[in-house]
Amino acid sequence: MRFFVDTADVGQIRKANDMGVICGVTTNSSLIAKSGRQFEDVIKEITSIVDGAISGEVKATTTDAEGVKTNLTLIFNPNQALLAARAGAAYVSPFLGRLDDISQNGLDLIADIKEIFDMAGDIDTQIICASVRNPIHVIECAKMGADIATVPYNVFEQMMNHPLTDQGIEKFQADYKAVFGK
Ligand code: G3P
Numbered sequence: 001m002r003f004f005v006d007t008a009d010v011g012q013i014r015k016a017n018d019m020g021v022i023c024g025v026t027t028n029s030s031l032i033a034k035s036g037r038q039f040e041d042v043i044k045e046i047t048s049i050v051d052g053a054i055s056g057e058v059k060a061t062t063t064d065a066e067g068v069k070t071n072l073t074l075i076f077n078p079n080q081a082l083l084a085a086r087a088g089a090a091y092v093s094p095f096l097g098r099l100d101d102i103s104q105n106g107l108d109l110i111a112d113i114k115e116i117f118d119m120a121g122d123i124d125t126q127i128i129c130a131s132v133r134n135p136i137h138v139i140e141c142a143k144m145g146a147d148i149a150t151v152p153y154n155v156f157e158q159m160m161n162h163p164l165t166d167q168g169i170e171k172f173q174a175d176y177k178a179v180f181g182k
Contacts, residue, residue: 001142004053004128004150008035010045012153017050019156024053026093026130026150028073032057055091055128055150071128078112085117085125093150095131096141106131107140114144135159 004024005016008031016022025046032039043056055071071091072084076099081092094113096106110129117123126147132138135158141149151159 001146002148003156004055004148005156006031006130006132006150006152008032008037008042008046009153010035010042010049013046013049016153016156021156022050022052024055024148024150025050026055026071026128028057053091055093073130075113076109078109078116081113081125081127082116082120085120085123089125091126091128091148093128093130096129096137097131097133099131100133107137107144110141110146111144114146 002024003022004026005013005022006026007013008027013025027042027046032042035042039056043054046054053069055073057073065088069090070088071093072080072087072089073093073095075081075084075092075094081094084092092113094106094109096110099106099109110127113127117125117127129137129141129146129149132141132149132151132155134155138149138151138155138159
């Protein structure tokens with residue numbers, strides 16, 4: 001499973017890109033509004049940072065896609081995903097956290113879409129696990145074989161931290177000092 005970062009905060013996008021783990025970015029109108037900046041400015045800046053897929057939310061004024069890759073967002077059931085795939089979407093974004101919020105299992109939706117796409121055998125549409133809220137979501141999506149998870153920056157931080165790692169670093173540094181005296 002590959003990673004996108006889910007934010008319109010260019011500082012966070014730079015940090016995630018410098019970590020070397022992302023190959024794309026997703027934003028939406030709410031994230032852009034939170035940044036307090038103009039849509040075009042943010043998207044332009046993101047393209048100067050990340051060499052990969054950038055998903056920005058647009059208001060469709062035509063049904064002809066003109067060769068632009070489309071990410072069908074706000075997917076909440078498997079039929080929406082299947083229809084989007086058959087209509088030629090490059091990506092579908094099931095929002096798992098928002099389903100959890102209303103006591104439906106968001107991970108089940110990812111599993112259903114994955115099974116249906118695999119079963120079809122002729123679908124190239126990639127599954128972006130979106131509305132990811134925690135590291136468990138990421139692990140479960142990876143185990144299901146989802147193509148991409150778009151992850152908020154704070155969740156990347158949670159993913160890389162472990163108290164035993166911190167304790168181990170402290171001990172190694174102390175022992176290094178004891179051996180080398182600096
Ligand atoms: O990628 C979709 C994401 O931005 C939505 O996340 O946390 O607002 O449900 P959330």
